[in-house]
Amino acid sequence: MSNTRTTPGFALLVRTDGQFTLLDWPASDDDQLKILYAACNCDHVDAVQITETLTMWLDDEGMINQAAMNPGATHLYSLYRPLHQGYYGHALFTGGADLEGNTLGLTKDEAAHLVEQYLTAGIPRIPAQRTARTRAIEEGELVDAPRALCREAGFRVPVALTKAAWEDCVAWSEADDQKQRTVQDETGRLWDVLMLARLSIARSKGLQAHVTLHRIKRDGHSSTPRLARLVAEIGPGDRGEPVITIKLPTEI
Structure with missing residues (x-):
């Protein structure tokens, strides 16, 4: 990853209590990591690649550390891929990656669509x-x-x-x-x-x-x-x- 980019975007924070916040996604890698750690309330994050243009970030040890299940994030994942498990802890959704491996933010349209999906989400069923x-x-x-x-x-x-x-x-x-x-x-x-x-x-x-x-x-x-x-x-x-x-x- 390079140290800075010129195309910031947005990120959607979905909390375990059902609240969500649309955040500005910064251009620099250092600022991105700060937002990821703060949003997920952890020291180590894990990326779940949902599609080529959508990534979900979570606490790498959320389940082991007994974090609360995140129904909203779990449901959003299930809209794109078959659901085999629940996801735990706060989740941050960003875009995919560019050709250089830089994590992209969501565009305004992508962020608006994700918010709409979240607001109309039902509670997912675990198998x-x-x-x-x-x-x-x-x-x-x-x-x-x-x-x-x-x-x-x-x-x-x-x-x-x-x-x-x-x-x-x-x-x-x-x-x-x-x-x-x-x-x-x-x-x-x-x-x-x-x-x-x-x-x-x-x-x-x-x-x-x-x-x-x-x-x-x-x-x-x-x-x-x-x-x-x-x-x-x-x-x-x-x-x-x-x-x-x-x-x-x-x-x-």
């Missing part, structure tokens, strides 16, 4: 398969990780494991100690999963993080650790709040 978390926990399909242990591992959002992931990497009993002639602790096994998942999420730039760990397989005879793979997926909970689900790769 149904992501809205039955509580029922899945009650029915045993998901195992809710203890909140205190999750906080100690660095999570600020609820974490649950699928039944299959729990059985493969966490579940253990005193009977297993005797059968497999090795001493394991279920809480310790869960701690290993949580810590490695947290590290993997921190390194990941997307909504899924691949987790690799070694655990003693609960098969009635193993006594040495073997490789296991999990996937930690960030998504919306029953009320649109950010949650994390840890599952086997075959369950994606």
Whole structure:
């Protein structure tokens, strides 16, 4: 990116509380970054390219940091692309990029059209398969990780494991100690999963993080650790709040 441009435009700020503001989009890169950080209320922003002429900017860790869901921004995205998730935190909409990679502002017509779309927006629906978390926990399909242990591992959002992931990497009993002639602790096994998942999420730039760990397989005879793979997926909970689900790769 060059340090300055001569064609400023506009940017639309859509807040999580439903308020919106049309901002002047400056020419200089430094001023653009200041506006992005201030508008999204964060230190690191992520660009979601919606079309060649429309970009949505958000807090890079909005979901992980338990920012509120942004229904307006989520709906605006859904008007252009299929919706697979909700978006979190304040959102700033700009134009696309020019041939030199400079971020362009919206034109007056583009900004007016985006405002009109926002004002007539309905509340988006998150796909149904992501809205039955509580029922899945009650029915045993998901195992809710203890909140205190999750906080100690660095999570600020609820974490649950699928039944299959729990059985493969966490579940253990005193009977297993005797059968497999090795001493394991279920809480310790869960701690290993949580810590490695947290590290993997921190390194990941997307909504899924691949987790690799070694655990003693609960098969009635193993006594040495073997490789296991999990996937930690960030998504919306029953009320649109950010949650994390840890599952086997075959369950994606």
